[in-house]
Amino acid sequence: MDQTNASRLSENVPRMYRVALRMVGDDDGAGEVVQEACVKALRAMGRFDGRSALSTWLHRITVNCAMDHLRRIERAGGRETSLDGDRAASLASAQPPPSATVDQRETIARMMAHIADLPDDCRCVFVLTQLDGYSYDDAARIAGQPRGTVASRVFRAKKLLLSQLSDSADSRVQA
Numbered sequence: 001m002d003q004t005n006a007s008r009l010s011e012n013v014p015r016m017y018r019v020a021l022r023m024v025g026d027d028d029g030a031g032e033v034v035q036e037a038c039v040k041a042l043r044a045m046g047r048f049d050g051r052s053a054l055s056t057w058l059h060r061i062t063v064n065c066a067m068d069h070l071r072r073i074e075r076a077g078g079r080e081t082s083l084d085g086d087r088a089a090s091l092a093s094a095q096p097p098p099s100a101t102v103d104q105r106e107t108i109a110r111m112m113a114h115i116a117d118l119p120d121d122c123r124c125v126f127v128l129t130q131l132d133g134y135s136y137d138d139a140a141r142i143a144g145q146p147r148g149t150v151a152s153r154v155f156r157a158k159k160l161l162l163s164q165l166s167d168s169a170d171s172r173v174q175a
Helices: 003-024 027-047 054-075 085-090 102-116 120-131 136-143 147-174
Strands: none
Touching: 003 027, 003 054, 003 102, 003 120, 027 054, 054 120, 054 136, 102 120, 102 147, 120 136, 120 147, 136 147
């Protein structure tokens, strides 16, 4: 692999990490996913044909590695579906500014916990489109799914999140 390809790969690592972190829900798991994705990308770089952007190709590898990671955890005894406040807060790639209020930080942590509770297929495309800013077409290429499937899963994720937020708000009002 030449220096240019290694440099191009390293430029994408932070974004790959954010995708992995939002999908698997913890720093260690995200690090493992990115490491696996980088190894796979380096091995396959000669087969990259340029039909898509390098970042799209790398994110597809990252998403596939994250899904494999989640499946391994489930086979090994299940994964935690609910995150504590610290782990949920770590899912937010852009930490709130120091001036953010405690309420804002709690809201971000709650929202990230709700995102982590989404079914894997919905969480993947929701993260790609709503948090990382990919178009539905790009997310479809990354996830290896038809655009319509991506759109329906994003819709389902939003519907589930609205329901979770409504339930959460109702329980806070009653408390």
